[in-house]
Every structure is written in C-alpha cells, then in structure tokens.
Amino acid sequence: MKEIISYTLYLADTNLILSQRNGEWCGHGPILEQDIAMTNITLDLLGQARNFYQYAATLIGNGATEDSLAYLRTEREFKNCLLAEQPNGDWGQTILRQFFISQYQFLLYNSLINCKDEQLSAIAEKGLKEVTYHLRWSSEWVIRLGDGTEESHRRMTNALEALWTYTGEFFIPAAYEQFLIDNGTIPSQDELKLTYQENINSILKRANLNPPSGSFMQKGGKTGIHTEHLGPLLAELQYMQRTYPGAEW
C-alpha cells in the first residue's frame, strides 16, 4: 500500500509543481494567445494533480485531503521529478521543459491506461486527452524556436544545456516504483524509455538542435532529494495555509 501511495504522490507532485511554475507566466506570456495557452495547460496539470491527490488521500485515510497533501507537506516529502521544479528561464526554456514532460506524460499515461490499478488507469485515460494537446503545442514551439532565428536558436541551445541532465530521471525507477513494476501493478518503463528517446531526438532534429553528448543524469526528486529551487517555490505555494491554517474561501 505505501508503494502505491508514494507513486501516486510522485505523479501528483510532478503535475502540481509544474503547474505552479507555469502559472508564474500568467499575465507575462510573450503574446496574449500564448499566455492563454500556457495558463490553459497549467489548469489541466492542476486538475490532474487534484485527481491524483484525491486518490492518494483515500488510500492514506486518516483525515488526509487533497489540500493537506498539497499544502502541508515539506520539501523532503515532495516526490516530483527535478525537471518540474526548474526555474522558468526564458520562454524557450519553459517550452522545452513542458515538451520534455509532456512527451513523458503522453507515453506514461498511454501505458497506465492498461495498468492494474483502476483509479490510476481512469486518471491516465482522462489526462491523456489533455496531454495530447500539450505535446503537440510544445513540440511545435520547440521546432519553431529551434529552427527559427539565430537568437531563438541560441536560446533553445542554452535551454537544452540547462535542462538536459534532468530528462533521465523519469526512467530511473524509485524503490516504490520498482516494487509496483515487479508486482505487475504498473508496466515496465524500459520500452517507454526507448520510445521517449526516439521521439525526443526526432523533434530536436526537426528543431535543428543537438542533444548534449554527456550521459550523466540527475536524480533524487522521486525520493525527496531536490534542487535548491523547490524550497522557495513551496514557500510561495504554501504560504497561505502555513500562515492561516485551515483558511478557506
């Protein structure tokens, strides 16, 4: 039971933290239509986070709610992948982060639809329809910017340098994840990893971008070991509930 709770929280936290980051763009997008696109995606991610938190809360019991899970856990208890918490940087870096995560979620949700846990399967089925839009939108932007002007190409190259080492963590299973793979609750990630790399490389190629050559990949987020960026993000996200416990509107 504790494994499925941890895994559900990993999925929930990744969506919540990315939505919080993306939400920082609200009112600051480069043009109105893309500002709206970004906030729409953010809302989808937040909705998916809520579904996962609600499910985790029923598994945990003991008075846990989606709110207590989102607002009252500490940094070391958050299990989101490190990529989600990385700062927005410029528009190119935000787009690239979204693309890497959407590509992962697209493959992951597709595989979870057939997993043995009914509720995870239902959330994945619902989320997949939204992620499909996110993936298409972010892929187009990666190509548009990478294969755009000298300036946009330079920025995308920098973004790739900044984010690349965070793209391996998806496929390095945490102990709770490996447990669920071994007992057949969720599918193995090996096949997903290959498809992921193929898809990423094909879009980067169309974008005229070369993935960095090093093979070192960061990890830790899934088990609560985060970069220096998560703490300040949580301080802002949880401020209200920490300052006025139980506040509602």
Add this chain to the structure above:
Amino acid sequence: MEIINNDTALIWKALEEVKDPEVPVLSIIDLGIVRNVVVSDEELIVTITPTYTGCPAMDMIATDIKLLLAGRGFKKVTIQNILSPAWTTDWMSEEGKQKLKEYGIAPPQPRQQICNNDLFAPNEAIPCPRCNSYHTRRISEFGSTACKALYQCNDCKEPFDYFKCH
C-alpha cells in the same frame, strides 16, 4: 418504492435546468456530463464526469445540482464524480450543438476529424457560426476556457470561439 423509481425520468428532466456556468445556453444534459441517476430509499446519487480535468465549473455544477434537487424535496443528494470512460464532445446532444451555434460558438466537429496529432497540421475547417463561411482561420488552439479554441472568420471578420473536439 414504486413512486421514487418512477421519478428517475423526472429527475433527468429536472437536471436540464442546471446550466454550464461558462456556457449558460447549455444544460448539463446537453453537455452529456450526467452519466447516471440512481434513487434509493435513503439517497439520490447523481454521477457526473468532468469535461476537462481542471474545469473549475465542475464544483459549481455539483452545487447547482444539489440545490435544485433539494428544492424538489430530495433530502440527501450525493454527487459522484467518475473519470472513466472519459468525456468526449461526441456525447453532446444535437440540440446542444444547435444552441451553441445560435449563441455564437462553433459547435464541436465529429471527433475523427481533429484527433490528428501531426505537427503543424492544417487547421481544421470550422464554419463561422455567424455567416457559415468555411473561410476561417485558427488564432489560438487554446481559448477563453479549456474547452474552446479561438478562430476568426475571413469573410465577416468576426472572431469566434470554437468548442473544440475532445
């Protein structure tokens, strides 16, 4: 209980009075988000499914359903949320699509047409809800709410929302 069982059809009928707060011409029945109504001696269970996961209208819709049914004498109403099978615009009634068009929002096209994942695919031809011209273009895939995209008509020049296929 005989009488209550007979009421199921009436409950469905009554639910037509609950509107989508973001597109108030559509009832939740038009939208196709009411999946089941079950009456027992103790309670009435209405099962609904969200259009989009993050749709903020869902909480309000649940409250509206409870209020309406409380007004019809149902003391205990439970709203159950289900996610699977996932909602699709194919569940929207023909009547609902017509209402949308009259309201100035282009109704969703049948699903096969858009679920094309090719990048930079040509925009789907969406007829303008005002002048029916197919000579329109997409301004943004994401619009004022999660369920809409933004289009403009090249003939009458009016911008309009398209309730996108999902």
